[in-house]
Amino acid sequence: MIPVKVSDKALEEIKKTIAHKNIPDEYGLRIGVNGGGCAGVSYVLGFDKKGTGDAEFTLDNVPVYIAKKDTMFLIGMEVDFYEGNDARGFTFIKSDEKQQSVQ
Template sequence: MIPVKVSEKALKEIKKTISHKNIPADYGLRIGVNGGGCAGVSYVLGFDRKGTGDSEFILDDVPVYIAKKDTMFLIGIEVDFYEGNDARGFTFIKNDEKQQSL
């Protein structure tokens, strides 16, 4: 079971990006974190090949790669997509807390 939730809106935008940006067929969606020290973590979202330390999940025909070391930081996180007059992009939401945008 995938440790992070991806909203329908975010999944639609991910699929749109895959089809319009010529993402190679052997790439999948990478969800991860940077940091983890006193300053906390920053969330990472992009496209990448599967690495040796990755768990692989399939989300509506999209391969998702998460480094095993990042799993504990992603439990309870939701990836969403925000589109408004002020900004447009993916956001990470943790248990109704503040959003971090990419």
Template sequence: MSEVLAPVSITAKALEEIKGIMATKSIPEGYGLRIGVKGGSGCGGMGYMLGFDKPKDGDITYEVEGVNVHVEKRQTMYLLGLEVDFYEGSDARGFTFVNPSQER
């Protein structure tokens, strides 16, 4: 795989959780983490999504500590600088997304 600049960074805590999911949820061989955007409506704006998927034509694929990450090339401009983290607290737990270019 050629060296690709990663448009999205993944924290160590999020990576640990992703690897745990891949190990325990029977993610098929050849699948990787897909990071994308989903359009919002009204004031909600755009949201982010995570899932496991095979690489597709038009994807940018890169590796983060053994995990292949797939991003649709046409969505890259919306994802540049995005950081995926994992929050685990007494009130909630789940993946969080921080995009400095979208903060006001």
């Protein structure tokens, strides 16, 4: 079971990106984190090949790769897609925290 939830809106945008940006077949969606020290973590979302230390999941025929070391930081998170007058993009949401945008 995938440790991070991906909203329907985010999955729709991910599929559009795959279709319109010609993402190669050997690439999947990379969900991860950077950092982890005193400053906390920043969340990462992109396309990448599967690495040796990755767990692999599938969401509606989209391969998802998560480095095993990142799993503990992603449990309980949700990837969503925000579209408003002020901004547009993917966000990471935790139920008990404020929304954090992908940097």
